[in-house]
Structures are given as structure tokens and as C-alpha cells.
Amino acid sequence: VTDEDCPSTVADVNAVCECTHQSGGERKCGLLPEDSQWESARNAFVTYLKATRNCHPAAGYTMCGAPTEYYDWRCKEIKAQ
Numbered sequence: 482v483t484d485e486d487c488p489s490t491v492a493d494v495n496a497v498c499e500c501t502h503q504s505g506g507e508r509k510c511g512l513l514p515e516d517s518q519w520e521s522a523r524n525a526f527v528t529y530l531k532a533t534r535n536c537h538p539a540a541g542y543t544m545c546g547a548p549t550e551y552y553d554w555r556c557k558e559i560k561a562q
Contacts, residue, residue, distance in 0.1 A: 489515065497511035
């Protein structure tokens with residue numbers, strides 16, 4: 482697997498490409514500069530997860546305490562879509 486296996490929409494720009502541990506040999510591509518909104522959403526999601534560690538797993542990814550963090554994550558995710 483090389484970085485050429487992770488092309489971007491920008492000519493001659495590739496993401497860092499890594500192998501996964503899955504049996505199908507899937508690749509994992511790193512984020513690109515045009516993915517900044519997704520990176521922001523991911524970081525907000527991590528913040529939300531850390532703020533809700535004590536929530537019951539049945540709550541899933543619904544708001545479980547930490548409403549500020551929840552709405553920040555969801556807003557950034559919607560903007561990135």
C-alpha cells in the first residue's frame with residue numbers, strides 16, 4: 482500500500498495511506514487539507530465522548546449530559562456533510 486492508493490480530489494495530492502488489520506486488506510487513508518471540517522467534527526466527538534464517559538451504553542450517541550459538547554459535535558458533523 483502506498484499513498485497513491487489514497488488519492489484526493491486535488492490533482493497530484495494523496496493522503497497518507499496505511500494498511501488495516503482487517504482480513505480483506507482494506508486501506509486507511511489519512512485526512513487531507515480539504516477534510517478540515519471532518520477533522521473538527523471528529524475532535525468535537527472525542528471531546529463529547531470524554532465528557533460522557535459515565536453514561537450508560539444504551540444511550541448510544543444521543544445526548545447524555547454535556548449538552549454543550551453534544552450540540553457542538555452534531556453541528557460540526559452536519560456542516561461537514
